[in-house]
Amino acid sequence: MTTPTRPTLSRRDFLRFGGALATTSLLAACTPQENTSAPQTDGQTQTPFNEPPQAPVNIEAPLAAIVLNRLAFGPRPGDVETFNALGATDEARLQAYLQQQLNPETLDDSEFEARYAQAGFETLHKSLEELYADHVANNPYDTNDDAYWDWYYKPAYELVDATFLRAVYSKKQLAETLADFWHNHFNIYLGQDDGVPLIVSYNRDALRANFFGNFRQLLEAVATHPAMLYYLNQNNSSDAGPNENFARELFELHTLGAENYLGVRDPNTVEKDANGIAVGYVDNDVYEAARCLTGWRVDDDLGEWEDGVEKTGRFIYYKPWHDRFNKLVLGKYIPADQEDQRDGRDVLDLLADHPGTARFIARKLCRRFISDTPPDSVTQAVANAFTENRNAPDQLKRVYETLFNSPEFRQTFGQKIKRPLEAAISMMRALNSEFIRAPSGIPWMIGLMGQPLFERRSPDGYPDIKEYWANSMSLLFRWNFAVGLSENWLDDEEQNRTVRTDLFSQTPAELRTAEALADFWIPRLLNQPVSNADREALIKVLAQEYAPSETLSEEHVRYALPAMIETLLMSPSFQWK
């Protein structure tokens, strides 16, 4: 590990802010290599107003760049070479990479594991019951005392730190991108009213333990996890008055999706498939499902007044709260007095087996990994894989394989931009930044970009389309993050946490002209060429008053190289996915 000395910057040195913009001396216009043919349409019409139409972005990129920006949080130094060494052809490389990433237990992850050990997390090893006992039921402090809340939030904040650590350093990158995908899909909120320490267990025991497995099992692990039961008020839902919050989001966000919602309608008027199952859902299905789920709650009788309830923090089926009478969900009759949990499990079975769920999950995965508007061809293929493997223990692995092996996966680079979390992590990976416990500046800045980790308050998860992220505040803090990282300005002195980026040790000493330095760093960070005009603009940042081919002093390189590298990270080319 390198231990660079911190540059001592005077306030004046870095408080020169942007003023006179050189808008009049722009170099000739030239966009990146965009293929403007074959725009992806979504059956939607672009409204022609006084804004010019958006140019579709399709960028020629090597397979390594596509795979490492989509299945991973961007390449670290050496990752492209490692990928290319996996086989003689693109096809062979992709298959070998998928084989590793879909079976992450086979990967040597010792670098990450060493850092994780060094990070000294105190709470992440705890079971659900231990988290509840230590940080909720037996939290040793008074609720009026800040120490109570520090201790209460400690597991969640350790999870935030560990998530950054994994995303930057773990070799199991697909698992990390999937953890992000599934947390957003089954979103819960770090600031929710109850059960915050249990997020650690939710992430590990509900999501990570199941997202390479079977969707039906994943769904039940989520639907019975206390963190989710608290978040969507299922914990207070009884036969005396079912709370429909969880049931509604179970249909709308977790399984069928709003695309299969038919509104407030008589359920008898809904078309049925060959098995008599409704093709979509109406409000009545939500209410009936809420009744089926009554009694699914947390064992959390902190006041010690409920019969048959303890305070373990576990999921329990609490029969006194269950609505025992018959129900009708999606056209299926659910008889009265079924065995414990059977009513709710019938609902989960119906939803997990429904072709609408297959399409909804498939489209969402394709939106994450392929395009904001994925072609129906790939969505349908992935949905078919979902349905065909619905009883397989590795159903979701088969689904991911179908997606990543699709031709669309390789033909659509640039149709997405990185979300803020992806942008920030990919910068730290690209620059080989060094940290153990992320200083608070990292989550704070990702928050200013609009995507604070685990802090999406509503249950829909963060949006996954560029319209939401290509805005001025979000972009500006992407840019500022590049600067903060490269200039080593993100330390947290109060908590004694640092993130260190040493650009010079990564730059061959013999490169001494602006041209040569740019030609080293451009492919290193972008993995694709840039236009001449872009290259010249980048060289100018580094050369300043010197000629591109002039030998620069070491002092000048130390002064100007970070600014050029920052500009590369700020460029559109670094944002494509």
Add this chain to the structure above:
Amino acid sequence: MEIKVNIPKPILSRRQFLQGCSSAIAAMAGARLTNLAFAKESDATDTLVVVFLRGGWDALNVVPPIDGDDRGFYEKARPNLKITDLLPLNEQFGLHPALAPLQGLYQDGKLGVVHAVGLNHDTRSHFDAQEYIELGTPGSKSITSGWITRHLQEVGASSILPAIATNGAPSSLLNFVPTVNLNNPEDFSQWGNDLIASQQAALRQLYQGESLLHRAGTRTLDALKIVSPLVEKEYQPSNGAAYNEDELGQQLKTIAQMIKLDAGLKVAAVDFGGWDTHEYETDGNGGYIADLLGQLANGLSNFYLDLDAGYTEKLSVVVISEFGRRLVQNESYGTDHGHGSVMLALGGNVNGGQVYGAFPGLHNDQLYDHADLAITTDYRSVLGELLAKRLGNSNLENVFPGFSGGYAPLGLFR
């Protein structure tokens, strides 16, 4: 069952970060920026401020019936959640006492209330309802622009700062690229050392292009020029207005600053979330929803006071939520997703001091789906009247496709 208390959660705040982070960034956050002059613009139309309350606010606890049969139905349906000691608006309705800071504005005729208003579509989904309202196309999410986008494109938006969104990127401004998104001017500054001008010149080149990302980058560089001067000195609100440190107060303070720039701000979109009160909604007249309403009232009243320095005659604020909530309380001492709602309008040219809209009643037979307050006024009638009377846009059909036949203005705006 015990009533749980909502305790503030220590999510990492900007202040905490600035206390904890390196002195370098802390110093930067308060740095002086280079001033850039630009022409002031004048405009005959109002600045529209849309405050969107995400989560579906409980309209029946915001403006509850004060008397008569409906009061009886209300109290019966909400034995634990009913609000008392209302601030009377008329003989029929009162304001939740936490909205006391707005009472004076109502009495002065600056604040109008619309009851039983909303999205007349059969959905109780937050996300669908918000999208339908903000896209302006109930029942369809296929259009690629928001209602405000189409309005600004109709009237033209060539000013230096036509639209800002202070918390995220709302769908009402979908694909309106000139929108500047910022939380507050202090945060909106570019970090760097004395090579920053070179970097910006390079970024101008790198972001030349027609894709959404290219245009957003160029827009960001433009926005920095506009906003930078605001960080020069600490903002001093007029008339002793004292904004809360909360999310809404800070958003409104930012917008007041932007309005006073006279840079042609036409629309500001404000987001204020947390209204999804499925449980423990009240604690008598206090509790969770009272806290939210207190923030709302404090924010709006200080905003109006701050701008009551020559700006309110060209100010129209509307407060909207995706739906109201169920009449009957649930077993968690909360309310589930409902239908009819309340909108507020605030401004120098609002015909305030009245409650608008036909109230359909709270008897079971009068409820939507036998459960929720029915809707008698389409939210687009309120916004349509605003467009026509205050925003210089009579092309209702363009902003709200397919609606012009249902348009029924209430006389809420002058």
